[in-house]
Amino acid sequence: xxxxxxxxxxxxxxxxxxxxxxxxxxxxxxxxxxxxxxxxxxxxxxxxxxxxxxxxxxxxxxxxxxxxxxxxxxxxxxxxxxxxxxxxxxxxxxxxxxxxxxxxxxxxxxxxxxxxxxxxxxxxxxxxxxxxxxxxxxxxxx
Numbered sequence: 001x002x003x004x005x006x007x008x009x010x011x012x013x014x015x016x017x018x019x020x021x022x023x024x025x026x027x028x029x030x031x032x033x034x035x036x037x038x039x040x041x042x043x044x045x046x047x048x049x050x051x052x053x054x055x056x057x058x059x060x061x062x063x064x065x066x067x068x069x070x071x072x073x074x075x076x077x078x079x080x081x082x083x084x085x086x087x088x089x090x091x092x093x094x095x096x097x098x099x100x101x102x103x104x105x106x107x108x109x110x111x112x113x114x115x116x117x118x119x120x121x122x123x124x125x126x127x128x129x130x131x132x133x134x135x136x137x138x139x140x141x142x
Contacts, residue, residue, distance in 0.1 A: 027087070085103035
């Protein structure tokens with residue numbers, strides 16, 4: 001067996017391996033992102049609910065809301081939603097980089113707006129000026 005024959009076979013195999021692309025939609029990435037965002041969202045909701053219960057019973061301070069125990073699950077929600085939207089966009093043919101960039105921008109923008117609204121609502125609860133939220137009137141949100 002000549003060394004040229006063995007090298008030729010290896011080169012062909014390496015060539016085919018390099019050319020082979022795995023065109024599998026990232027369902028797993030979207031599923032992990034969805035599970036992560038739901039679990040972290042439930043944890044975040046429970047922590048905010050406990051904070052409100054503590055304020056109602058013992059008049060503990062609601063703000064500042066940005067403690068490590070509350071920011072960690074909130075960040076998990078943002079990361080999970082980013083992975084879910086990014087994986088979903090990849091299913092529809094977007095490249096991985098573009099899909100994750102777009103989903104990250106959307107997630108961070110939405111999470112920032114929600115955080116501002118949550119802090120405003122907590123301030124209203126502490127001051128005693130909390131009223132029912134009217135989602136038809138968007139002027140109160142901006």
